[in-house]
Amino acid sequence: MSVRVLHIDTERGWRGGEEQVKxxxxxxxxxxxxxxxxxxxxxxxxxxxxxxxxxALYAMPLLGEWDLFAARxxxxxxxxxxxxxxxxxxxxxxxxALLAKALLRGRAKVVVTRRVDFHPLRGRFKRIKKWKYxxxxxxxxxxxxxxxxxxxxxxxxxAKVRVIYSGVDPNRVQGGKGEVLKKKYSIGxxxxxxxNLSHFVPHKAHEDLIEAFKVVKERGYKVKLFLAGxxxxxxxxxxMVKRFGLETxxxxxxxxxxxxxxxxxxxxxVVSSREEGLCSSIIEAxxxxxxxxATDAGGIPELVKDRLTGLLAKKGDxxxxxQKISFALENMSFMKEMAEKARNFxxxxxxxxxMSKEYLRVYEEITGMT
Numbered sequence: 480m481s482v483r484v485l486h487i488d489t490e491r492g493w494r495g496g497e498e499q500v501k502x503x504x505x506x507x508x509x510x511x512x513x514x515x516x517x518x519x520x521x522x523x524x525x526x527x528x529x530x531x532x533x534x535a536l537y538a539m540p541l542l543g544e545w546d547l548f549a550a551r552x553x554x555x556x557x558x559x560x561x562x563x564x565x566x567x568x569x570x571x572x573x574x575x576a577l578l579a580k581a582l583l584r585g586r587a588k589v590v591v592t593r594r595v596d597f598h599p600l601r602g603r604f605k606r607i608k609k610w611k612y613x614x615x616x617x618x619x620x621x622x623x624x625x626x627x628x629x630x631x632x633x634x635x636x637x638a639k640v641r642v643i644y645s646g647v648d649p650n651r652v653q654g655g656k657g658e659v660l661k662k663k664y665s666i667g668x669x670x671x672x673x674x675n676l677s678h679f680v681p682h683k684a685h686e687d688l689i690e691a692f693k694v695v696k697e698r699g700y701k702v703k704l705f706l707a708g709x710x711x712x713x714x715x716x717x718x719m720v721k722r723f724g725l726e727t728x729x730x731x732x733x734x735x736x737x738x739x740x741x742x743x744x745x746x747x748x749v750v751s752s753r754e755e756g757l758c759s760s761i762i763e764a765x766x767x768x769x770x771x772x773a774t775d776a777g778g779i780p781e782l783v784k785d786r787l788t789g790l791l792a793k794k795g796d797x798x799x800x801x802q803k804i805s806f807a808l809e810n811m812s813f814m815k816e817m818a819e820k821a822r823n824f825x826x827x828x829x830x831x832x833x834m835s836k837e838y839l840r841v842y843e844e845i846t847g848m849t
Contacts, residue, residue: 481511482842483534485587487553487572488516489541493523493734494678495759496594499645500524500568501531502831503580506648507839508532515560515633517553521667535560544571550578557587563846566590570599577615584638588617588845593794594645594756596625596777597682600633602829609633617845620838623757623778644660644781645759646834649826651730652767653738670701671808674745674769676738676760687717687774688751693723694801700808704729707741742767750793752776761789765825770814772803788821790814796820 488500513534518524520538525762528536537556541549553575557565564808565587567576573591580589593599612633619640620628627640666672674690678684685706692704706716706729713731720729735741748764748771755777762782764771770783771789773779774796783789790807793799807814842848 481513482564482846482848483513483515483560483561483562484564484842485515485517485553486566486567487522487556487575488518488522488568489544489571489575490524490569491519491522492678493527493736494610496568497524498649499592499594499759499834501527502646503838504531504533505645505831505834506831506835510835512559512564512839512840512842513561513580515556531646533788541575544574545578546575547578548703550575550582550803551808553579555688557583559611562589563586563843564588566592568592568594573616577611582614589843590618590620590845591616592620592622592648593626593630594622595754596623596629597754598629598632599780613691618841620676620841625778625781626756627815635837641837643834643837643841645757645762646699646829646830646831647759647762647766647825648831649766650741650822652739652763655741655743655767657740657743657745660740660744664703666703667701670703671746672703672705672744673747673749673804674705674707674741674804676707676741677750677762678708679712679716681712682752682754684686684753684774685712685716687753687795687800688749689716689719689723689725689729690797691749691751691800691804692729693725694798695804696725696728698801698805700805702808705732705741705745706730707732707735707738707827709734716755738763739767742769746811747772747804749800750774751800752779755779756781762825762829765818765821765829768818768822769820770807770811770818772800774800783821786817788817788824790817 525538565576567573750773757778774794776794785791790803794802
């Protein structure tokens with residue numbers, strides 16, 4: 480008998496978490512796990528469902544984390560498919576999973592994956608949030624040790640927390656051809672291409688990267704910066720680039736579904752986050768063989784070991800980031816040596832296959848199907 484898992488993802492767009500859901504579903508399906516997926520109606524996951532090996536998709540008008548009507552519908556899906564595990568992939572999905580479990584009188588187990596390192600009890604309604612995190616969840620999966628530490632500060636028992644690092648499908652990032660993009664953007668052989676792939680949201684702190692890039696340019700380096708993504712802060716960041724006079728040096732190229740050629744195009748991958756659960760795009764850069772400079776935010780130091788698998792700068796400090804970028808540009812042979820170590824580390828520890836096998840052990844453990 481196979482494990483049947485219902486996944487809830489309330490994100491309407493496509494970010495790193497959705498790529499992880501896709502990887503988990505597709506790789507664990509090869510081990511006999513049956514997957515049902517609940518997503519918001521009109522979401523990117525609904526549109527891209529053909530890429531996922533799911534038994535059934537339910538696109539619902541999810542109206543918030545305490546949407547009782549949606550929870551009732553989820554409970555019906557659980558009953559009709561004989562689901563054993565409800566797996567929540569976002570904070571709102573966490574609440575919906577608890578409501579559904581209550582309606583089912585505890586007949587399904589609940590797994591919650593926590594991907595962010597900010598404290599879950601911050602802001603309003605602390606008592607409700609405290610209840611949410613302490614009761615009803617059978618296993619929390621933290622994507623880094625840092626995320627686990629944050630969960631434990633809420634009072635979640637350590638016995639309920641497992642650390643499973645995010646995993647990347649190597650086929651997604653290997654084998655790209657950067658020459659096509661070099662020609663498209665007229666990048667000369669003596670120019671370094673710095674890249675970043677992430678959603679334009681506050682905790683990613685793209686303004687720190689742009690400011691650091693400005694410093695690097697002023698030091699005389701021939702560099703171009705490519706920002707792949709979209710989000711609420713795009714206009715703000717474009718205004719900043721214009722104010723700095725960097726319009727011909729910073730490229731906003733939008734969200735990219737295909738990233739092989741992009742990683743092959745980059746000489747250096749830079750992450751400027753101030754908060755970060757782990758950062759799966761760093762793993763992608765590792766596997767693609769691109770040298771990495773990143774901040775020491777959240778779980779990033781669990782990936783980027785300074786001067787071993789990349790360079791670490793201080794979070795929230797553009798000058799520190801500029802210094803590390805400048806060092807990287809001056810020492811590309813050393814950076815490439817570290818990139819090779821990082822690649823081997825990622826292929827051994829951070830693949831979608833390895834991640835999925837660890838999730839499968841969690842599913843089997845809580846359902847008694849070991």
